Amino acid sequence: MTTPQSAAAHAHPAAAQSGDPQAPGLPTGTPMRWVPTLYLAQGLPFYTVALIAGLMAKSQGVANDQIARWTGLLGLAWVFKPLWSPFLEAAPSKKWLVVLCQYTGALALGGVEQHMPPAQAWTIIFALLGLMMAALASYHLWALPPGAPGVPQGSAREVLATLWDVVHSFFTKPGIWLAIGFIVLFRAGEGQIQTIGPLFLRDARSAGGLGLSTDQVGIVYGTAGTVAFIAGSVLGGYFTAWRGLKRAMPWLIVAMNLPNLVFWWLGTALPDDLGRVSAALAVEMFGYGFGFVGVILFIMQVVAAGKYPTAHYALGTGVMQL
Numbered sequence: 327m328t329t330p331q332s333a334a335a336h337a338h339p340a341a342a343q344s345g346d347p348q349a350p351g352l353p354t355g356t357p358m359r360w361v362p363t364l365y366l367a368q369g370l371p372f373y374t375v376a377l378i379a380g381l382m383a384k385s386q387g388v389a390n391d392q393i394a395r396w397t398g399l400l401g402l403a404w405v406f407k408p409l410w411s412p413f414l415e416a417a418p419s420k421k422w423l424v425v426l427c428q429y430t431g432a433l434a435l436g437g438v439e440q441h442m443p444p445a446q447a448w449t450i451i452f453a454l455l456g457l458m459m460a461a462l463a464s465y466h467l468w469a470l471p472p473g474a475p476g477v478p479q480g481s482a483r484e485v486l487a488t489l490w491d492v493v494h495s496f497f498t499k500p501g502i503w504l505a506i507g508f509i510v511l512f513r514a515g516e517g518q519i520q521t522i523g524p525l526f527l528r529d530a531r532s533a534g535g536l537g538l539s540t541d542q543v544g545i546v547y548g549t550a551g552t553v554a555f556i557a558g559s560v561l562g563g564y565f566t567a568w569r570g571l572k573r574a575m576p577w578l579i580v581a582m583n584l585p586n587l588v589f590w591w592l593g594t595a596l597p598d599d600l601g602r603v604s605a606a607l608a609v610e611m612f613g614y615g616f617g618f619v620g621v622i623l624f625i626m627q628v629v630a631a632g633k634y635p636t637a638h639y640a641l642g643t644g645v646m647q648l
Contacts, residue, residue, distance in 0.1 A: 359469050360466060363466065363469070364424070364470075366462065367428050367431075367459065367463070370455065370459060371431055371435075371459075372404065374435065374455060375400045375403075376397065378451070379396075379400065380393050380394075380397050380521065381524055381540050381544075382451075383397075384528050385448070385528075385540055390522070390525045390529075393521075394525075398521065401647055402647075404644065405644045405645070405647045406644065407640060408637055408640035408641045408644050409493075419472065419473065421470045424466060425463050425466050425467050425470070428459055428462055429460065429463045431459045431463075432456045432457070432459035432460035434456075435452055435455045435456035435459055436452070436453060436457075438456075439452035439456065491634075492634050492637045492638070492641075493641070495632065495638075496634075496638050499629075499632065502629070505624075505629050506645050508624070509624070509625065509629070509645050509646050512582065512620070512621045512646075513582065513618070516582060516583075516614055516618075519589060519610070523589060524543055524547070527546070527603075528540065528543060531596060531598075534593065536592065536596060538600075538603070545600075545604075546600070546603060546604050546607050549604070550604040550605070550607060550608040550611075551604075551607050551608060552611075554607075554609070554612040554615065555611040555614060555615040556615065557612060558581075558611065558613060558614065558615025558616035558617075559615035561616060562578065562581070562616035562617065562618070562619035562620070565577070565578075565616070565619075566578065566619050566620070571623050574620065575620055578616065578617045578619060578620030579617065580617075581613045581616040581617035582613060582616075582617025583613075583617070585610040586610065586613075588606045588609055591606065592606055621646060622643075625639055625642035625643060625646070626639060629641075629642040630642060
């Protein structure tokens with residue numbers, strides 16, 4: 327019987343003998359082997375800053391305004407990420423750069439654990455986060471393809487000139503300031519909820535919160551919230567493909583913002599049943615996932631079009647984090 331592997335071996339005998347996992351036709355070279363894990367490694371630091379860091383600070387007795395301030399400052403790393411893209415393009419190997427950054431992230435997460443009081447649950451959490459990132463880095467060391475070699479960028483002055491051209495051409499696009507305003511306002515409400523929402527869930531009921539424990543907040547966001555967000559994202563993508571971005575956009579805006587009223591209901595009704603809280607947050611996260619498709623496609627199709635589509639997409643997503 328001829329299997330896909332044997333067919334590939336006949337088509338590429340040298341590659342089959344060498345065991346090259348990147349040889350054409352071999353199923354081991356499929357991007358599905360590493361794309362999902364790359365996105366997991368990409369999202370882990372953001373999730374740590376956006377949610378876990380706030381919950382940790384809350385458990386340490388830090389005031390809500392200070393938590394919002396410092397997590398917001400940490401989030402600026404995602405705003406300025408496009409500025410070093412020309413330097414990354416010059417890296418001799420994208421694979422080794424990715425793996426190196428992931429190992430660095432693992433050390434950073436482990437370093438947080440080293441600077442916390444012993445015998446705390448948070449030390450275990452950050453140790454596990456560091457181990458998870460290290461495991462992902464080790465996996466990518468094996469799974470990632472070599473990729474194309476780095477593009478020579480010339481002298482540092484030439485790199486800076488390219489960077490200036492990228493930034494200048496972005497901010498001089500026709501209608502760019504209107505587009506930036508749209509991007510910022512599109513998720514302004516969700517951006518506030520992303521930081522303040524978990525703190526409201528943790529606040530004592532006497533202070534107007536729901537009085538949930540850290541474990542309960544994790545359960546709500548990690549189960550019902552995550553499933554609803556994924557479902558909303560998938561359906562939002564199909565809906566936009568069906569209607570087209572222009573006709574779908576009003577519905578995406580409504581889906582992104584209207585479910586924020588869930589927090590108004592939670593703040594007035596103050597339900598004490600975890601099931602009702604989970605259902606309410608699932609509605610909000612579903613709308614977030616459904617509507618978020620709109621701003622991503624807007625950046626991709628409208629803002630990023632031009633001479634530097636990749637860099638301008640990165641700048642657009644950086645603006646989105648403001």
